[in-house]
Amino acid sequence: MKQRNFWDGLALGAIAGIILGSMMMAREPMAPSERARMAVERRARRAWRRAQGSIGRIAGRFSGGQQ
Numbered sequence: 001m002k003q004r005n006f007w008d009g010l011a012l013g014a015i016a017g018i019i020l021g022s023m024m025m026a027r028e029p030m031a032p033s034e035r036a037r038m039a040v041e042r043r044a045r046r047a048w049r050r051a052q053g054s055i056g057r058i059a060g061r062f063s064g065g066q067q
Contacts, residue, residue: 004012030038
């Protein structure tokens with residue numbers, strides 16, 4: 001079996017992406033309410049991650065070895 005290089009992996013990834021994309025596009029279209037719900041969930045997850053990062057930075061400042 002031959003050793004695969006970067007370009008072989010890139011080509012295989014592109015083929016897999018095209019197949020997966022065509023399968024996703026073949027599905028029936030989403031209802032507007034479902035699309036809106038997914039957008040709201042995505043924004044909520046992103047906001048939650050940002051809040052966790054901010055809380056972690058604030059906690060790190062206060063636990064910076066002060067006595």
